[in-house]
Amino acid sequence: MIIIGERINSSRKVIAEAVKNRDAVFLANEAKEQEAAGADMIDLNVGTFVGQEPELMGWLVEIVQDVVSVPLCIDTPSADTIESALEKCKSMVVVNSITGETERYSSFLPLIRKYGSSVIALCMDDRGLSRSPEVRCEIGLSLIEQLTKAGVPYENIYIDPVVEPISCGPNTGRVCLDSIRLIRSQEPEVHIICGLRNVSYGLPKRALLDESFLSMAVLMGLDTVILNPLNKRLMAGLRAARALVGSDEYCMDYIAAYRKGKLEC
Amino acid sequence: MQLLDEIRAAVIEGRWEQSGALTRRALNQSLSPSEILNGALIPAMDEVGVKFQNNDFFLPEVLIAAKAMNSAMEILKPLLTQTEAKPKGKIVIGTVQGDRHDIGKNLVAMMMEGAGFEVIDLGVDVSPQHFVKAVEEHHPDIVAMSALLTTTMPAMKETIQALKEAGLRETVKTMIGGAPVSLSFAEEVGADAHAPDSAAAVAKMKEILEV
Numbered sequence: 001m002i003i004i005g006e007r008i009n010s011s012r013k014v015i016a017e018a019v020k021n022r023d024a025v026f027l028a029n030e031a032k033e034q035e036a037a038g039a040d041m042i043d044l045n046v047g048t049f050v051g052q053e054p055e056l057m058g059w060l061v062e063i064v065q066d067v068v069s070v071p072l073c074i075d076t077p078s079a080d081t082i083e084s085a086l087e088k089c090k091s092m093v094v095v096n097s098i099t100g101e102t103e104r105y106s107s108f109l110p111l112i113r114k115y116g117s118s119v120i121a122l123c124m125d126d127r128g129l130s131r132s133p134e135v136r137c138e139i140g141l142s143l144i145e146q147l148t149k150a151g152v153p154y155e156n157i158y159i160d161p162v163v164e165p166i167s168c169g170p171n172t173g174r175v176c177l178d179s180i181r182l183i184r185s186q187e188p189e190v191h192i193i194c195g196l197r198n199v200s201y202g203l204p205k206r207a208l209l210d211e212s213f214l215s216m217a218v219l220m221g222l223d224t225v226i227l228n229p230l231n232k233r234l235m236a237g238l239r240a241a242r243a244l245v246g247s248d249e250y251c252m253d254y255i256a257a258y259r260k261g262k263l264e265c
Numbered sequence: 266m267q268l269l270d271e272i273r274a275a276v277i278e279g280r281w282e283q284s285g286a287l288t289r290r291a292l293n294q295s296l297s298p299s300e301i302l303n304g305a306l307i308p309a310m311d312e313v314g315v316k317f318q319n320n321d322f323f324l325p326e327v328l329i330a331a332k333a334m335n336s337a338m339e340i341l342k343p344l345l346t347q348t349e350a351k352p353k354g355k356i357v358i359g360t361v362q363g364d365r366h367d368i369g370k371n372l373v374a375m376m377m378e379g380a381g382f383e384v385i386d387l388g389v390d391v392s393p394q395h396f397v398k399a400v401e402e403h404h405p406d407i408v409a410m411s412a413l414l415t416t417t418m419p420a421m422k423e424t425i426q427a428l429k430e431a432g433l434r435e436t437v438k439t440m441i442g443g444a445p446v447s448l449s450f451a452e453e454v455g456a457d458a459h460a461p462d463s464a465a466a467v468a469k470m471k472e473i474l475e476v
């Protein structure tokens with residue numbers, strides 16, 4: 001399982017404050033803590049700073065890459081911001097995210113190729129986000145085909161079926177789970193990723209929903225997830241889910257986590 | 266009036282099958298459409314709005330209440346246009362270009378309709394040119410724009426600019442809203458009004474049109 005730490009996102013008040021005050025120490029610490037808790041990548045998002053995003057993202061990349069050894073994940077819909085970040089990145093980086101939308105795809109692809117970065121690809125296109133798992137799967141497969149043809153290595157592609165809040169429409173949780181299942185049945189090896197937290201927006205006791213949804217998604221074939229790695233319960237639940245569905249051979253990861261006290265929560 | 270109270274409760278509790286049935290019964294007992302609207306439906310949605318704001322209601326409760334309100338409105342709408350005087354005002358509403366979030370916009374549109382305004386809903390991802398065309402065609406009192414993304418907020422400015430260039434800016438008022446949109450942003454882009462939520466949007470609309 002690949003875990004991407006979500007905490008450095010300016011839609012969180014503490015992060016917005018720290019970015020505003022250019023508090024490099026605080027932000028570096030947020031990154032280090034996530035790596036220590038098991039994050040395989042660190043997501044960076046400063047989307048709330050309208051007009052300043054490219055400059056701030058570049059600044060953030062320089063701070064964070066000096067204190068962690070894992071790849072960074074540049075979370076933005078803006079090509080300018082991607083470029084400003086990729087210029088500064090010294091090692092492996094993930095672009096979060098491209099879509100099948102013509103404009104976004106064509107402005108991001110040259111940058112991804114130029115810098116050899118990995119990419120998260122959302123299963124939506126110019127028609128918007130479909131309510132049909134079949135359509136989402138079809139968009140995902142077509143993105144894989146286009147990206148690999150353009151020279152992006154298969155293992156650098158992360159397909160995101162898009163998690164919608166279950167509070168916002170009928171059946172949205174199910175649609176996402178079915179999309180994962182369909183994509184996995186067609187592409188046994190590709191990375192499939194979800195941003196977990198969206199699922200519980202608008203409802204009480206969000207952690208409970210996040211945890212349950214995560215184990216269902218793992219069953220369907222999810223292998224990468226964006227979440228808060230400091231949430232011990234979520235991380236323990238993830239290990240349990242992997243052991244239960246057979247993704248953790250001989251339950252060795254589960255047992256090792258137990259010995260390290262990582263299943264206490 | 267007990268029946269009005271029952272309708273109000275059905276809407277607040279999201280019992281959408283009953284809100285329609287009760288509305289029909291009220292009409293049969295010769296309550297007027299506007300009595301039902303003003304005595305039950307609007308107070309119900311006002312209460313839902315307050316509960317949501319105070320975190321007493323969760324989003325799905327708001328959405329199902331909206332559905333219950335809608336099933337009553339479906340029955341009343343044709344009657345209202347027959348019996349009532351002209352609508353209090355006309356509004357063209359849409360989510361701006363590049364943005365496909367419509368839950369908040371739909372709530373605002375529904376509350377506006379409930380409050381007796383004629384609503385022309387342009388949907389999502391509405392370009393400045395599309396807004397301009399709709400103003401030329403429908404001559405609304407207000408153009409209302411919703412945006413949920415920081416990246417699409419500039420489209421509000423572009424739409425206001427496009428209205429200016431088309432020589433229409435003086436013929437309509439503009440109102441903007443959506444989670445990331447603030448009063449200071451509204452002032453910056455030259456919008457006439459900003460509302461933080463759907464109830465406030467209706468209040469602003471009334472204030473502007475002095476109705």
Ligand code: B1M
Nearest residue numbers: 047365366367368369409410411414415442443444462463
């Ligand atoms: C004209 O006058 C007025 C007056 C008042 C007005 C008004 C107009 N409009 C609204 N109001 C006001 O009245 C309403 C009622 O009180 C209120 O409306 P609201 O809309 O605020 O409130 C609604 C009742 C409930 N709220 C909502 O409906 C929005 C909820 C969240 C979770 C949300 C949802 C549901 C969705 N999303 Co989106 N989404 C999020 C949202 C998280 C959040 N914290 O807001 C947000 C807005 N999304 C975000 C993002 C990034 C995205 N989303 C996207 C997609 C989606 C879904 C399709 C999955 C879904 C939309 C479904 C739909 N049909 O609308 C993508 C963009 C698609 C696009 N082109 O638009 C995508 C870009 C994701 C991606 N990686 O592609 C974030 C924006 C960050 C930013 N920097 O701007 C986000 C804050 C989530 C997050 N924390 O990251 C008031 O604002």
